[in-house]
Amino acid sequence: MPFKNLISGYRSFHKNYFGGGKKLFRTLVRDGQAPETLIISCSDSRTDPAVLTGSSPGDIFVVRNVAAIVPPYKTDSNHHGTSAAIEFAVRTLKVKHIVVMGHSFCGGCRALAEKEALRGQYEFLSRWMEIGNPALEKVERELAGAPESVKRRALEQALVLVSLGNLLTFPWIKSAIEAQSVELHGWYFDLESGALLTHNPASGIFEEIKTSA
Numbered sequence: 385m386p387f388k389n390l391i392s393g394y395r396s397f398h399k400n401y402f403g404g405g406k407k408l409f410r411t412l413v414r415d416g417q418a419p420e421t422l423i424i425s426c427s428d429s430r431t432d433p434a435v436l437t438g439s440s441p442g443d444i445f446v447v448r449n450v451a452a453i454v455p456p457y458k459t460d461s462n463h464h465g466t467s468a469a470i471e472f473a474v475r476t477l478k479v480k481h482i483v484v485m486g487h488s489f490c491g492g493c494r495a496l497a498e499k500e501a502l503r504g505q506y507e508f509l510s511r512w513m514e515i516g517n518p519a520l521e522k523v524e525r526e527l528a529g530a531p532e533s534v535k536r537r538a539l540e541q542a543l544v545l546v547s548l549g550n551l552l553t554f555p556w557i558k559s560a561i562e563a564q565s566v567e568l569h570g571w572y573f574d575l576e577s578g579a580l581l582t583h584n585p586a587s588g589i590f591e592e593i594k595t596s597a
């Protein structure tokens with residue numbers, strides 16, 4: 385979409401949410417936000433969680449970064465932007481659900497899979513994707529002889545599970561899960577079919593969510 389279309393899009397947004405007596409933002413300002421769900425998704429322009437879930441302003445708290453990664457809990461002096469957003473969502477907004485949503489054809493996962501070829505090309509991206517090394521090692525170990533497309537999809541899904549595992553390293557998330565006040569979900573969005581898959585911890589696989597209820 386050309387940049388100028390974003391301005392006409394904004395005009396339409398303003399009309400829909402602020403014009404004609406629409407009260408949504410007035411309520412959201414008066415009462416504050418109270419989203420029930422935190423979604424951690426990729427920055428990829430094709431995987432907007434609000435569009436995908438039909439959410440309105442105020443419905444979901446979203447963190448987007450390269451490859452929808454949750455880093456492990458660390459309280460060192462580095463700037464942990466993703467962890468800060470997770471902290472606010474869990475400790476202040478008290479979300480009840482945390483979703484990590486990966487997707488097919490993820491450029492971040494591609495960078496992880498091709499890290500040897502890309503060595504030295506990026507200042508930040510490669511180091512960020514190192515968080516996904518356990519997913520890469522798992523796929524290389526279990527699917528060594530598989531076609532590249534199969535390995536890539538497995539890597540994208542394994543990375544969602546690494547992020548879910550990293551969420552458990554945050555002590556206040558672990559205790560909230562034990563108290564059953566927070567539930568974790570692993571999602572995977574298939575760009576080609578439009579299917580949204582959810583990880584079934586019992587079967588260990590990502591299963592399609594039915595498109596009709």
Ligand SMILES: [Zn+2]
Pocket residue numbers: 426427428450451452487489490491492493
């Ligand atoms: Zn991505």
